Amino acid sequence: MTEKLYYEDPYVREFSATVISSVCCDGGYDTVLDRTAFFPEEGGQSSDTGFISDSRVSYVYETDGTVHHITDFKLYGTVDCRLDFDSRFDKMQCHTAEHILCGIIHSIFGLDNVGFHLGDDEVTFDISAPLERSDLDKVESLANEAVFRNIPIRAYFPNSDELSGIEYRSKLDITEGVRLVEIGDVDTCACCAPHVSSTGEIGLIKILEAMKHRGGMRIWMVAGSRALTDYNEKYRNIREISAALSAPQHDTASALSSYMQDAEQIKYQLKLARRQLAEVKAETVPATDGNAVYYLEGFSIDDLRFFANAATSKVGGILVSLCGSEGDYKYVITSKSVNLSAEIKAANSALGGRGGGKPNAVQGSFSASLKEIREYFSA
Numbered sequence: 001m002t003e004k005l006y007y008e009d010p011y012v013r014e015f016s017a018t019v020i021s022s023v024c025c026d027g028g029y030d031t032v033l034d035r036t037a038f039f040p041e042e043g044g045q046s047s048d049t050g051f052i053s054d055s056r057v058s059y060v061y062e063t064d065g066t067v068h069h070i071t072d073f074k075l076y077g078t079v080d081c082r083l084d085f086d087s088r089f090d091k092m093q094c095h096t097a098e099h100i101l102c103g104i105i106h107s108i109f110g111l112d113n114v115g116f117h118l119g120d121d122e123v124t125f126d127i128s129a130p131l132e133r134s135d136l137d138k139v140e141s142l143a144n145e146a147v148f149r150n151i152p153i154r155a156y157f158p159n160s161d162e163l164s165g166i167e168y169r170s171k172l173d174i175t176e177g178v179r180l181v182e183i184g185d186v187d188t189c190a191c192c193a194p195h196v197s198s199t200g201e202i203g204l205i206k207i208l209e210a211m212k213h214r215g216g217m218r219i220w221m222v223a224g225s226r227a228l229t230d231y232n233e234k235y236r237n238i239r240e241i242s243a244a245l246s247a248p249q250h251d252t253a254s255a256l257s258s259y260m261q262d263a264e265q266i267k268y269q270l271k272l273a274r275r276q277l278a279e280v281k282a283e284t285v286p287a288t289d290g291n292a293v294y295y296l297e298g299f300s301i302d303d304l305r306f307f308a309n310a311a312t313s314k315v316g317g318i319l320v321s322l323c324g325s326e327g328d329y330k331y332v333i334t335s336k337s338v339n340l341s342a343e344i345k346a347a348n349s350a351l352g353g354r355g356g357g358k359p360n361a362v363q364g365s366f367s368a369s370l371k372e373i374r375e376y377f378s379a
């Protein structure tokens with residue numbers, strides 16, 4: 001069994017220890033020390049990282065009370081060890097914040113915490129039933145109040161007599177060797193992980209998102225330095241959006257909404273104008289008994305349809321309306337007299353095309369050149 005320094009003092013960032021074993025394994029060497037402050041991956045929390053001597057510790061896990069460190073090198077004798085403490089402290093902030101949120105959710109709504117993930121990028125916890133956003137806002141507000149009260153946090157191993165008299169949250173049904181983490185009147189929960197020693201160290205607690213998940217709810221949260229990073233990123237974004245919309249930062253949502261309404265209006269007006277342009281172009285089409293091919297630069301397939309609708313009656317044969325560019329011409333082909341069903345198959349095959357439609361109107365694309373298309377339909 002490894003002596004676990006993080007139980008007594010979660011703030012140990014440097015310590016010395018004796019190597020018990022260091023054996024070759026996948027990813028390096030599996031190193032066991034007589035004592036450690038490296039917290040292993042456990043209960044949804046990713047493991048600590050750092051150094052043992054000059055050897056990088058990339059992963060830490062525990063089996064049967066023994067903590068294993070995956071190191072770069074084989075290690076011997078007495079070693080000096082150093083945690084990546086910024087990362088550890090960040091996890092202590094987030095983890096303790098999760099206790100506070102779950103404790104409050106449990107006491108107000110009677111819901112259980114049924115899942116937890118604390119990785120480098122994301123913190124989530126799952127609760128046993130969904131809550132409304134307004135309920136989550138209330139929980140978040142009470143959690144931050146608990147931070148402002150700077151409540152001392154106690155982590156200890158009560159004996160079984162003591163334990164039987166204590167009400168606490170626990171994911172596991174165990175009564176031996178239970179470690180309790182007590183956050184004043186806010187929460188008491190069985191947990192092995194390192195936590196901060198008073199709630200003030202957590203800083204801001206923020207619930208980001210919540211989604212229904214397996215009959216309950218998954219909640220994304222940040223706390224402490226992650227909350228500050230999150231705020232900074234969002235602040236940078238909102239500052240840019242605010243400048244772009246010429247709107248106060250607190251008013252960007254309604255400013256964006258009216259900007260989008262304007263954009264919709266402009267889109268509609270543009271569509272009308274393009275339709276009018278297509279119809280004006282159609283007026284310039286001279287009457288003919290044969291086929292006619294028109295290339296309309298800058299037109300979309302919708303514009304081609306407006307053009308064809310207005311011009312088809314003037315063409316005795318087939319009207320080919322094209323847009324696009326060499327190698328990929330989009331077509332709308334119409335006729336008042338010719339059944340296009342068979343015609344278009346032959347044209348597609350001759351001009352590297354694809355597409356189809358009704359007997360009097362087909363739509364698609366040709367990969368042939370404009371010259372080839374003109375020649376084909378004039379023949």
Ligand SMILES: [Zn+2]
Pocket residue numbers: 095096099181191192193195
């Ligand atoms: Zn915990």
